[in-house]
Amino acid sequence: MANKISILVVDDEMVIRESLHGWLKKSGYKVDTAEGGSAALAMLEKTPYDLLFLDIMMPVMSGIEVLEVVKEDYPQTLVVMITAYGSVETAVQAMKIGAVDYLMKPFDPDQLSLLTEKLMQQKRIMDENIFLREQIAEAIRFENLVGRSKAMQDLFAMIQDVAESDSPVLITGDTGTGKELVAKAIHAKSARHNGPFIAINCGAFPEHLLESELFGHERGAFTGAHRAKKGRLDLAHYGTLFLDEVGTVPLKMQVDLLRVLETKAFHRLGGTEEIEVDFRTIAATNRDLQQAIEKGEFRQDFFYRLNVISLHIPPLRQRRDDIPLLVEHFLDRYSRETNKDVDTISKEAMDLLRQYDWPGNVRELENAIERAVVICKKRRLGPEEFSFLAPHLSAAAETYSLEKTQIAHVRKVLNEFDWNISKAAQALEINRVTLHKKIKKYDLRPDRASN
Amino acid sequence: MSPVNTRARTLTKYPGTNNSTSLPTQGVVGVVRLGAVGEAVLNIVAANLQEILRLPVDILPPRQSPEFAYNERRKQYHAALILKNLAESLRPHPRILGLVSVDLFIPVLTHVFGEAQMGGRAAVVSLHRLKQKEEGSRVSLDTFYERVVKVALHEVAHTFDLVHCNQAECIMRISSGPSDLDELPLFFCEYCEAFLAEAYRRYDIQSLPL
Known part of the structure; x- marks a missing residue:
């Protein structure tokens, strides 16, 4: 019955606007009108129209100028050009820019109804494409990791292989590249996926607290130990232990941990009972551990124990092709989480994001998108929403x-x-x-x- | 009168409507011819509207051709102006259908067979393009009457907020030419029937019993 397609008619002539509005209403479409290009673009910022009937000859802003902006900022919106002069050159130019068709005023009703039918079919195909894109999205998303670049696809394949073994894994990569996500993906794909995934950020604790966090303690083991506490090694039984920022573990504790990894047994602080545990170790670092070994800050035997299998996550600046995909992924997430109708990003803003070096990697990009969605007052993110990145942009641009x-x-x-x-x-x-x-x-x- | 609400509906050629000469105007739809429109086609349209829409229909006294709506540049008649005039000048029927023999247009289209105010009072049908086949030869009188009735039903239904329908077998399906019109059935699909019944309730209109 009635189609849910929404249409915007843009024409400076009121009679044309009203008469096309009336005709389209009879077909059950949701129709709005705008008398000029700027009014139309302002409406598009708020409403995602499926179809635009756009007059070529308009004062102030021509239909071609409007079309250029629409195709760049709202590529999902179909545009049919309206011309009163039958200027084939302009119509051809419009089709090259991306208009789906053009009609000469006054339209033949047969032509208009056939075109409408054709566009409805196109809309159906576009809907199907969205479905297919979702299926493709599954392929480019591995657990919670997103990437279509070769580097990421290789990484996904590697995770799959690594997950099948039970050997220790060392994940390297800059801060914010998603090392914990990779560790979680390995755990989720492994035979231990029903067991716990216990993470500890070794850099977040001073030495004595880290020891207690890892090994646990018996009651009275030290001042303030009012009751016994299980350590992360205990909690990771039958699961995966993720040692984040392993490069910060003090040398003395590296010896203790090495022994645990080799014997799969340990004592709680202040305890005498040997506790046997069964877990897989995944460690991660953004430090160059080879260099740390040379400096005497990291034990070679501990390194070899951790680095049975190594995975490297490339920094975002080395896989810029993934930026649009990640932007889309985070935009979708944060528009849902913040309950805001922000569903698209302008080409200029995307260029800016691709150009930026992202020292904080994917985490920084995620935060940038979240911040932009929160401050955005339209449905499209523009470069102004990312002005906080500007000071860090390449000096070459200035x-x-x-x-x-x-x-x-x-x-x-x-x-x-x-x-x-x-x-x-x-x-x-x-x-x-x-x-x-x-x-x-x-x-x-x-x-x-x-x- | 032939049985109502049957899918194998055929054109009713014998009027069973309230003729203005014999009955006072009490119907829901008033049908009026503007200018050179034959009495037979008027009666057939009125009878079929009454039967298919299940609404009492009155035939109103004829009026002059709508010269006020003539557009010199287009050499056609502006349908929206005729609708405005019908809605403002004819009372008290909740719905008015005008029949004209002149060629109608709306500014954005080259021509229209009919036009209606969505959810409004007035509708108009032009007989001008319904007498011929696409290549120019004349159609039979039966085909002509059937086409006029189909356009009339379609347009009056728009005044009850019905929109175009995607069902192949429905009078509200959009037709892309006179021969396409010949393919349309002379009834509403079950969805449009339901929408119509709902509109009668909404507009507080009493339909005739089945």
Whole structure:
């Protein structure tokens, strides 16, 4: 019966607006009208119209100009151009920009009803596409991890393989890349998935508290130990123990932990009873443990025990192709969680997000989207919602100097490839010697954001 | 009168309506011809509206051709102006249907067979394009009458808020030309029947017993 398709008629002539409005209403569509381009764009900011009937010849803002904005910011909205002059060139231009069809005023009723039928079919196909996209989303989402880049797809495959074994895993990656999510995914896919997933952030506790958190204690073991407490090692029985920020574990405790990992038995603090446990260990760090070993801050035997299988999560700046997908994922989540009708992002804003280096990785991107959704007053996120990122954007964007631009660009590429000179030179399409010369000339050094 | 509410409905050619000459105006729908429209087609439209819509229909005294709605540039008659005039000048029927022989248009379309005020009082049907086949030859009188009745039913139903229907077998399905009109049945689908009954209740209109 009545279609739930919503239509916006944009024409500067009132009689045309009213008469098309009346005709479309008779077909049960939800119809609104706008007398000009800016009014239409303001309405689109609030309402997700399925279809726009858009007059080409309008004062102030032409239909083509409106079409360009619509196709860029609201690509899901279908646009049919209306022309009174039968100007084929303009209509062809409109079709190239993305209009689905055009009609010459006055329309033949047969043509209009056939077109409407065609568009309804197109809408149905679009709905089907959304369904298919959801199915694809399953494929690009592994547990709670999102990514279609090769790096992430390789990681998903690796997680699947790793989950089947019971060997210890060491996950490396910058802060905010999602190391705990990877650990949880391994646990969820493993035979231990019915057991507990016990996480502890080793960097969050001073030494004596970390010991008590891990091993537990008996009553009276130390001042303030009024009753016995189970440690995380105990709690992880039959499950997975996730040691986050393992690089911060003090040397003495590394010895104790190594013994537990080897014997699968331990004593609570102040206790004499040996407790046997059965768990799988997954550790994570953003430190370069090899370097820490060289400095004598990390035990080599403990490292080997943890690093039976190693997984590396690339930083977001090395998988920029995943940014739109992640943005969509977080936008969907936060528009639902905040109960706000923010369902799209402008191209400019997306470009800005792709350009940004994301030192805080996926976590920083997630926070940025949440913050933008909260402050957004329309249904589309624009660059203004991300102004808090602006000071951190590449300095190159603020200068016209060729040399400064070159320095910033070379630095950016080097950081992207973790200062791997061969890969950076390849990306810059120059040879390694030239890159070395530039590094020396401009006195470039690795910054903190890169490893 | 032939049996009402049957799916195998055929055109009722024998009027059973309230003729203004014999009965006072008490019906729900008043049917009026504007200009050169034959009495036979008027009677047939009135009889079929009464039978299919189950509403008492009155035939109103004829009026002049709606020259006030003529558009010099389009060489056609503006349907919305005729509707406005019918709604303002004819009382007290809750619904008015005008029949005209001139060609109708609305500004956005090249022509219309009929037009109605959605949820309003007035509807109008043009006989102009219903007499011919697409290639120009004339259709039989029966086909012509049937087309006029179908457009009339469709337009009057719009005044009861009915919208176009996707069901293949329904008078509210949108037709894309006169021959497409010939394919339409002379009845409403069960959904539109239900919507119509609901509209009668909403507008506090008493329909005739089945």
